[in-house]
Amino acid sequence: MSDDILHLGPRGFTNRLFTGTGKFAANTLIAPMLAASGSQMITVALRRIDSSGRSENILHHIPKEVTLLPNTSGARTAEEAVRIARIARAAGCGDYIKIEVITDMKYLMPDAIETLKATEILAGDGFVVLPYIIPDLTLARRLESAGAAAVMPLGAPIGSNLGLETKALIAQLIETCRVPVIVDAGIGLPSQAAAAMEMGAAAVLVNTAIATADDPVAMGRAFDLAVRAGRSAWLAGPAGTSHTARASSPLTGFLE
Amino acid sequence: MSFYSFIERYRDFDFTGFFTSVDEQAVRRTLDREHLDELDLLTLLSPAAGGCLETMAQKAHRLTVQHFGHTIQLFIPLYVSNFCANHCAYCGFNRANAIHRRTLSLAEIEAEARAIAATGMQHILFLTGEAPAATPMAYLLDAAACLKRHFASVSIEIFPLAEEEYRQLRQHGVDGMTLFQETYDETVYRRVHLAGRKTDFRWRLDAPERGARAGFRAVNIGALLGLAEPRRDIFLTGLHGRWLADTFLDTEVSFSLPRFNRTGTAFEPTSVVDDRTFVQFLTALRLFLPRAGITISTRESASFRDRLLHLGVTRYSAYSRTGVGGYAAAEDPDSRQFEITDTRTVNEVIAAIVAGGCQPVFKDWDTIG
Numbered sequence: 093m094s095d096d097i098l099h100l101g102p103r104g105f106t107n108r109l110f111t112g113t114g115k116f117a118a119n120t121l122i123a124p125m126l127a128a129s130g131s132q133m134i135t136v137a138l139r140r141i142d143s144s145g146r147s148e149n150i151l152h153h154i155p156k157e158v159t160l161l162p163n164t165s166g167a168r169t170a171e172e173a174v175r176i177a178r179i180a181r182a183a184g185c186g187d188y189i190k191i192e193v194i195t196d197m198k199y200l201m202p203d204a205i206e207t208l209k210a211t212e213i214l215a216g217d218g219f220v221v222l223p224y225i226i227p228d229l230t231l232a233r234r235l236e237s238a239g240a241a242a243v244m245p246l247g248a249p250i251g252s253n254l255g256l257e258t259k260a261l262i263a264q265l266i267e268t269c270r271v272p273v274i275v276d277a278g279i280g281l282p283s284q285a286a287a288a289m290e291m292g293a294a295a296v297l298v299n300t301a302i303a304t305a306d307d308p309v310a311m312g313r314a315f316d317l318a319v320r321a322g323r324s325a326w327l328a329g330p331a332g333t334s335h336t337a338r339a340s341s342p343l344t345g346f347l348e
Numbered sequence: 349m350s351f352y353s354f355i356e357r358y359r360d361f362d363f364t365g366f367f368t369s370v371d372e373q374a375v376r377r378t379l380d381r382e383h384l385d386e387l388d389l390l391t392l393l394s395p396a397a398g399g400c401l402e403t404m405a406q407k408a409h410r411l412t413v414q415h416f417g418h419t420i421q422l423f424i425p426l427y428v429s430n431f432c433a434n435h436c437a438y439c440g441f442n443r444a445n446a447i448h449r450r451t452l453s454l455a456e457i458e459a460e461a462r463a464i465a466a467t468g469m470q471h472i473l474f475l476t477g478e479a480p481a482a483t484p485m486a487y488l489l490d491a492a493a494c495l496k497r498h499f500a501s502v503s504i505e506i507f508p509l510a511e512e513e514y515r516q517l518r519q520h521g522v523d524g525m526t527l528f529q530e531t532y533d534e535t536v537y538r539r540v541h542l543a544g545r546k547t548d549f550r551w552r553l554d555a556p557e558r559g560a561r562a563g564f565r566a567v568n569i570g571a572l573l574g575l576a577e578p579r580r581d582i583f584l585t586g587l588h589g590r591w592l593a594d595t596f597l598d599t600e601v602s603f604s605l606p607r608f609n610r611t612g613t614a615f616e617p618t619s620v621v622d623d624r625t626f627v628q629f630l631t632a633l634r635l636f637l638p639r640a641g642i643t644i645s646t647r648e649s650a651s652f653r654d655r656l657l658h659l660g661v662t663r664y665s666a667y668s669r670t671g672v673g674g675y676a677a678a679e680d681p682d683s684r685q686f687e688i689t690d691t692r693t694v695n696e697v698i699a700a701i702v703a704g705g706c707q708p709v710f711k712d713w714d715t716i717g
Contacts (some may be wrong), residue, residue, distance in 0.1 A: 115417020117705050139714045142500075146468045147710040166713065168565070168598050175716040195598040198639060251415050304413045 096327065098272060098294055100133075100241050101188060101220030103159060107132045108289065109319040110161070110274065111312065112299025113140070113150055121308050122153040129312030134158055135190055135297065137165040138180045151185075161222065163190040170209035177214050189214060190244065191223040200250040204231050208238060215239025224276055227261035229268060236271050243269060244297065246277035247288065251300045253280025256287055266292040282311075282318030289322025290330065350554055351591050354584065355532060363390075363580055370394040379403055384636050389586050392632035393579045401628055408631035408660040411638045420701050421641075421663040421709045422694075423471035423503070424464055427672045428452045428491055430683050432477030434544030436530075438575065440611035440685045441477045443544065447612060448682040450672050451482050457491055461498040463676040467667060467694040470711040471501040473526060475685075478507035478545055485513060489520045496521030501713035503566065507545065508555035514562035523713060524566030525559045526643075527552070528606060532584035536576035536618075556588075560596035567592055567599055568643055573626075574608035574617030582629045586636050593637065602641030602663065603633050609647045609686045623652065627659055634660035646690040650700070653690055657704040666690075666697040 097104040110133040113122055126134065134154060141162075142149055154160060162180035167173035170193065177189040191214070193206040207223045208231065215221045220241045225231055227245035235243055245262050248254035255278060256262065265273045272294030279285050285296045298315055305311035329336070366387075375397045378388040391397060392404065429451035432441040440447065452460065464472065472495055476483045488506065495502045503524035504517060514525070531537050534549055541547045556567045569588055571581035585603060593601045605626065608617040621629070633642060643663040644656055653664065668690075669675060671683035692700070701708045 115413075115419060116707060117418035118702070118707050139500075139712055140709070142470065142711040144470075146465065146470060166565075172716060176714075179714075179716060197598060197600050198593060200639075253414065300414065300417070303417055 096323065100222070100272065105132050105159075105295070107316070107319075108295040108323055109285070109316050110134065110276075110295055110297040111302060112136075112297065113154070114299050115303035116308060119148060119150055119153045121303075122150075123155060124309045125302060125312040126155060126158055128309045129302075129316040131312070131316070132158055133161050133188075135161045135163050135299065136185075138162050138176050138183075138185075139166045141183070141185075143183060159188060160185050161188045161190050162186075163192045163224075164210070165192050165194075167193050167210075168195050168203075168206075169193065170206040170213065173206065173210040174213050177210075177219060178217075181219070187218060188220045188222065191221060201226060202246070204228060207231075208234055211235050211240050212238045222274065227258045227265055229261070229264045232265050232269050232273075236269060240271060242272040242274050242294065244274045244276040247275050247284065248278025248280075250277045252278050253301055254278050255280055255284035256291075259287075259291070262288070262293070263291060282314045285315055286318040286322035286325075289319055290325045292326055295319075349595065350550075350557065351588050352550060352553060354587050354591065355534065355553070358580075358584065358587075359534070363577070363583075366390060367394040367396070367579070370396045372396060372399060375400045376403075379407065379635075386587060389632060389636045390583055392635060393583055393629065397632070398624065398628055401624065401631070404631040404635065405627065405659055408634040409658050411634055412660045412662065415639050416662050417707075418705060419707045419709045420657065420661065421471065421712055422469060422697070423473055423501075423663065423665055424467070424469045424694075425473045425475055425505070425645075425665055425668050425670070426457075426460055426464065426495075426675070427475045427670065427683075427685070428457060429476045429479070429483045430672050430685065431479035431482035432544075433479045433481075434477070434546040435542040436544075436546060437540045437542060438572065438608065438611065438613060438615040438617070440613060442613065445612055447684075448680055450680075450683065451487075452673055454490055454494055456673060456676070457494050459676040460673050461495055465498045468710055469666070469694060470499055471503070471713070472499045473503045473505055473665075475505040476507065480507070485516065489516060492517055492520040492522045496715065500711045500715065503568075508552050509558070511558040511562050514559045514564065518563050521715070523564060524568065524600075525556070525564050526568040526570075526604065527555050527559075528570045528572060528604065529553060529585075529588070530572045531576040532571060532581055532588070533576035540575055540615075556592055557595070560592060560599045565598070565600060566602065566641075567596075568602045568604055568641070570604035570606055572606050572608060573621045573629075574619055576618065578619055578621050578625070578629070582633070586633055589633075589637055589640055593640065600641065601637070602643055603637075604643045604645065605629055605633075606645065606647055609689065611686045612684070627656075630656065630660050646688040647686065648689060650690045650692055654700050654704055657701065657706055664697065664701070666692065667694045
């Protein structure tokens with residue numbers, strides 16, 4: 093499927109499984125997980141990056157060909173998210189940024205208002221902005237207008253492994269948004285990732301389910317297979333639905 | 349708005365009667381629940397739950413891995429002063445105790461900071477006794493700013509302050525606070541806190557709330573196990589944590605479970621919490637508040653701490669000195685607050701964490717301006 097490219101910012105991605113660097117038992121698992129999964133985009137929290145040399149720099153475990161997606165984890169306001177993004181860019185982490193503004197430590201739900209504000213500022217500042225949100229259609233449309241490169245609706249709370257609890261709402265976004273819809277958070281099993289892709293999601297982001305599996309490398313591979321299966325199914329046009337327009341009905345064409 | 353209403357509500361609660369009524373079936377029912385309420389926590393803290401420890405531990409381990417991954421955050425404490433105007437019967441710093449008292453100058457704090465930073469540590473907790481004359485606000489603000497130049501995260505474990513004072517500390521780089529209520533039992537509290545500002549139970553109880561309101565992103569609470577009846581104290585610690593987490597949604601709440609260690613006083617605790625009961629408390633708190641951090645200090649032994657890695661803990665101190673300073677220059681054994689038990693170096697603690705299948709995390713915060 094080398095011509096099925098997901099365009100985000102200046103780059104095209106042939107692998108629709110995005111991954112994360114959090115929660116691993118050791119950072120040395122990250123590179124083999126990336127190799128096994130083929131993931132081409134990985135998130136990292138700026139708050140975890142230690143460039144002082146005092147402890148190991150997590151970035152050293154990420155191969156150069158994988159796109160870094162720094163996230164603004166820890167930001168409680170748009171202003172903090174914007175500062176984190178700028179610091180990440182200045183530190184050489186690139187122009188991609190995942191906006192994560194969370195003011196609820198209980199369920200880790202993203203703050204819509206601060207996320208929108210941060211998107212407006214950062215998109216205007218040349219960032220490729222991927223905002224993490226609750227699947228809210230009007231919010232997603234506003235983020236599009238503000239210049240977001242994609243929207244990242246959660247399937248379920250971070251770390252919950254509950255799957256697509258918000259399926260009906262994600263479906264609305266997939267149907268209506270013009271930017272790619274990347275399901276992020278809550279995906280606990282490869283079958284859930286496949287389900288998201290079958291629905292028409294452009295990609296999925298999986299962190300906890302891979303990092304906390306008994307064998308994260310093997311689980312990364314499993315998720316890759318599932319994402320490919322789901323994407324193939326979507327492109328094959330599952331019976332009863334069509335993602336391409338049909339100009340005329342073949343059943344009644346003879347009447348013309 | 350105050351947690352004190354919970355103290356009042358449970359002051360005359362028949363804990364003994366409740367514990368007697370809990371059987372294994374009740375414990376299993378609680379363990380099957382997703383979301384635990386207050387009486388579920390009390391059920392898990394009851395003697396009967398001690399028989400279900402392995403089940404509690406397995407669930408606690410799963411929840412911790414789910415929410416925190418296989419990571420252990422590291423921090424290091426720095427006592428900047430041991431002057432104290434309080435007379436707390438159990439504490440090595442109490443004003444009646446003849447120990448060598450001193451307060452670090454800013455130059456000394458700078459030297460300590462450099463020595464500590466060389467160990468790789470990035471999160472520091474600075475502590476004082478309660479003597480505002482020795483450590484006035486201006487000194488605390490300067491200390492915070494100095495430490496912030498060397499560390500990604502600066503927390504405080506000092507005497508209770510007003511909300512505005514916490515706000516000033518936050519503006520000077522402090523992002524979290526630790527404060528132990530010592531005991532939530534007002535009668536025992538009165539008995540062990542004999543003189544000084546610390547006799548004010550309410551002022552201390554409401555301090556974490558003031559810190560959260562002032563904008564600290566992290567608040568760590570606990571009770572000194574052994575002062576009063578420990579199951580009640582852990583119960584109220586858990587409720588205090590949940591109340592803080594529900595009232596201040598954007599604040600990260602964490603628990604410590606300090607067990608009484610030898611100090612330079614003749615104080616004997618009313619009860620001793622054995623290892624089995626300690627693990628019951630630890631796992632019960634994890635099940636009650638799955639996203640709360642759990643901090644274990646060097647009060648606990650190396651071998652015990654290594655075992656705790658998979659039982660719900662998320663944060664460890666390492667290489668601690670409980671006397672004033674002690675990192676740049678040799679520690680003065682006559683200035684300590686309590687005896688530590690885990691005396692390993694930072695590298696030894698890292699090796700143990702890695703051997704336990706976990707990733708030591710030095711840095712989990714940053715300065716963004």
